Amino acid sequence: MEEPKVTGTKPKMSWTRKILLILGFLSTLAAIALITVAVTQNQPLPKNTKYGIVLDAGSSHTNLYVYEWPAEKENDTGVVQQVEVCKVEGPGISGYSRDTENAGHSLVQCLRQAQGVIPSKQHQETPVYLGATAGMRLLSLENKNAADKVLSSVEKTLRSAPFNFQGARIISGQEEGAYGWITINYLLGNFKQSGWTKLLHSLKSVSETSGALDLGGASTQITFVSDESPSESPDNLLYFRLYGKDYRVYTHSFLCYGKDQALQQKLARDLQSTESSSILDPCFHQGYQRTINISDLFKNPCTSVGKKEFPFSQLYVMGEGNYEKCRRSIQNLFNKTSCPYSSCSFNGIYLPPLQGDFGAFSAFYFVMNFLNLTNDNPFALDKVASAVQSFCARPWHEVKQAYHQIKEKYLSEYCFSGAYILSLLENGYEFNKENWQRIHFLGKIGSSDAGWTLGYMLNLTNMIPAEEPAAPPLSHGSYVGLMVLCSLVLVSVLVLAWLLFHKPKCLQKGIV
Numbered sequence: 074m075e076e077p078k079v080t081g082t083k084p085k086m087s088w089t090r091k092i093l094l095i096l097g098f099l100s101t102l103a104a105i106a107l108i109t110v111a112v113t114q115n116q117p118l119p120k121n122t123k124y125g126i127v128l129d130a131g132s133s134h135t136n137l138y139v140y141e142w143p144a145e146k147e148n149d150t151g152v153v154q155q156v157e158v159c160k161v162e163g164p165g166i167s168g169y170s171r172d173t174e175n176a177g178h179s180l181v182q183c184l185r186q187a188q189g190v191i192p193s194k195q196h197q198e199t200p201v202y203l204g205a206t207a208g209m210r211l212l213s214l215e216n217k218n219a220a221d222k223v224l225s226s227v228e229k230t231l232r233s234a235p236f237n238f239q240g241a242r243i244i245s246g247q248e249e250g251a252y253g254w255i256t257i258n259y260l261l262g263n264f265k266q267s268g269w270t271k272l273l274h275s276l277k278s279v280s281e282t283s284g285a286l287d288l289g290g291a292s293t294q295i296t297f298v299s300d301e302s303p304s305e306s307p308d309n310l311l312y313f314r315l316y317g318k319d320y321r322v323y324t325h326s327f328l329c330y331g332k333d334q335a336l337q338q339k340l341a342r343d344l345q346s347t348e349s350s351s352i353l354d355p356c357f358h359q360g361y362q363r364t365i366n367i368s369d370l371f372k373n374p375c376t377s378v379g380k381k382e383f384p385f386s387q388l389y390v391m392g393e394g395n396y397e398k399c400r401r402s403i404q405n406l407f408n409k410t411s412c413p414y415s416s417c418s419f420n421g422i423y424l425p426p427l428q429g430d431f432g433a434f435s436a437f438y439f440v441m442n443f444l445n446l447t448n449d450n451p452f453a454l455d456k457v458a459s460a461v462q463s464f465c466a467r468p469w470h471e472v473k474q475a476y477h478q479i480k481e482k483y484l485s486e487y488c489f490s491g492a493y494i495l496s497l498l499e500n501g502y503e504f505n506k507e508n509w510q511r512i513h514f515l516g517k518i519g520s521s522d523a524g525w526t527l528g529y530m531l532n533l534t535n536m537i538p539a540e541e542p543a544a545p546p547l548s549h550g551s552y553v554g555l556m557v558l559c560s561l562v563l564v565s566v567l568v569l570a571w572l573l574f575h576k577p578k579c580l581q582k583g584i585v
């Protein structure tokens with residue numbers, strides 16, 4: 074048989090292979106083009122930032138907050154964030170009841186600070202709101218005329234600032250509770266779920282929002298979603314439709330149960346029961362002394378009810394540092410004797426069964442944070458109680474030495490405040506060993522303070538839509554990722570097909 078002739082020329086590439094090669098090359102080019110277009114075309118547009126200012130005129134002091142958000146995303150959840158906070162020097166605006174003209178002037182310094190943060194060309198379009206809380210609620214009960222004058226004074230100052238003045242008013246306790254609840258759930262991203270989280274949440278029936286516990290100087294609020302129906306006290310219920318979901322929210326604000334007013338109430342009761350000008354107080358450290366003007370003690374509606382005439386004008390308070398006794402004397406502030414509903418917190422106020430997790434902020438956080446009791450893994454209730462107990466047992470000179478950098482007013486009251494917080498939560502709201510760990514003490518969420526101000530601004534600027542805004546099913550990142558993945562799969566398939574058809578020597582049988 075004749076052997077086939079071996080020629081010196083290379084075998085010619087078949088047409089199929091040539092076409093495959095060209096197709097492979099073109100597909101690779103197409104994939105590269107696709108990725109480039111996906112990355113560049115969908116890149117976020119240059120940032121167009123908007124600003125808003127809210128002044129929280131609390132009973133103890135005023136804070137000014139500056140918020141910013143990208144203009145094109147204003148209906149998304151979690152996009153507004155705090156960029157500045159300024160603490161106004163001096164007392165809260167209700168402290169200017171005898172000097173109403175100067176209430177507005179006290180805000181000037183912080184307004185200047187806000188001017189420095191917000192670009193000048195945006196000053197005029199930046200809304201500014203002032204909301205006054207329990208201090209002004211009390212002043213307006215006590216002296217309506219003085220409260221109106223204080224509000225006029227702050228309004229005058231805010232109008233003279235270069236921002237867009239939108240109002241200065243006293244907000245109700247219900248609003249304060251509701252806006253606090255909106256703030257924390259907005260910041261925690263609990264309102265709007267997308268993709269997998271949405272599916273997950275629809276599968277499990279757990280409460281998706283967190284309750285809110287706010288402890289101020291003059292009032293305290295408790296707010297949470299309650300499924301208890303029908304409600305026994307419709308006055309405590311609020312209905313919201315946010316991002317396409319309905320929420321049925323229980324809220325109550327206890328005026329006079331903020332930590333400063335609670336202390337005033339306790340001292341007034343102690344004085345009435347002893348009728349002596351000096352009292353031993355278990356809620357202050359041993360060795361601590363304080364002199365209180367009796368007229369100041371009874372000057373507001375929280376204490377004035379039981380006012381009596383005393384043959385002395387000053388009260389001397391001497392610390393005893395006894396946690397158990399302190400808890401017992403605080404307990405008297407919560408009247409648990411009658412409840413016209415199936416369940417109450419105290420003073421005959423309806424409280425449905427506690428539900429879900431709670432975020433506790435303001436003084437709940439300040440005090441727990443000082444006592445090192447805020448942690449990602451919440452401390453057990455008995456650990457918290459024993460920490461407060463041992464802090465209260467420390468003599469005043471030792472506490473003062475150990476924390477010389479802390480304002481004496483705050484330092485001297487951490488023992489009372491710790492005991493008060495435990496009484497309010499345990500005896501007032503009936504948190505117990507089991508659900509205590511569902512309370513999370515929060516100062517900030519991201520860069521924003523937990524409080525009612527953000528929720529107030531979101532509501533007044535219509536930034537929380539009732540219905541879920543239409544949005545592409547995938548985020549920019551997921552979209553680009555998916556494009557890259559598909560392109561890589563496409564290229565790999567083509568390379569594999571080419572290798573199979575082309576059969577390079579190394580893949581031929583027997584060689585490998």
Ligand SMILES: O=P(O)(O)OP(=O)(O)OP(=O)(O)OC[C@H]1O[C@@H](n2cnc3c(O)ncnc32)[C@H](O)[C@@H]1O
Pocket residue numbers: 130131132133134165206207208288289290291292293331332333435436439440483
């Ligand atoms: O809500 P209202 O009742 O109007 O009061 P507020 O808004 O002024 O109340 P805050 O939450 O600012 O403060 C609550 C209390 O905590 C006190 N406080 C503020 N900062 C504190 C800190 O760093 N350490 C300890 N206590 C603090 C303050 O004096 C009040 O008695």
Ligand SMILES: [Ca+2]
Pocket residue numbers: 131132206288289290435
């Ligand atoms: Ca407050």
